[in-house]
Structure formats: C-alpha cells, structure tokens
Amino acid sequence: MEFFKELLLxxxxxxxxxxxxxxxxxxxxxxxxxxxxxPALGPLIYSIF
Numbered sequence: 001m002e003f004f005k006e007l008l009l010x011x012x013x014x015x016x017x018x019x020x021x022x023x024x025x026x027x028x029x030x031x032x033x034x035x036x037x038x039p040a041l042g043p044l045i046y047s048i049f
Contacts, residue, residue, distance in 0.1 A: 007023070032045065
C-alpha cells in the first residue's frame with residue numbers, strides 16, 4: 001500500500017494527472033490476468049470478451 005501512496009503523491013506533486021487512467025487500466029488488466037489463471041473463472045471471463 002505504501003507504493004500506491006507514494007505513486008499518488010508523485011502524481012499530485014508533479015501534476016501528472018494524465019498518468020492516472022493509464023495506471024488504472026494497467027491495474028485492471030493485471031487483475032483480469034490473475035483471475036483468468038483460475039480455471040473456474042475462465043469461461044466467465046471468456047464470455048465477457
């Protein structure tokens with residue numbers, strides 16, 4: 001959690017607000033990849049796309 005606090009502080013002080021959507025999308029894709037590795041959730045994720 002400390003990493004996310006430092007990242008948000010960095011974005012706030014450097015005024016790099018355009019990076020926030022990129023970080024959110026990368027985080028969502030990483031969660032999707034982790035969930036896709038679970039065999040029981042595979043058909044659910046494949047049906048979404």
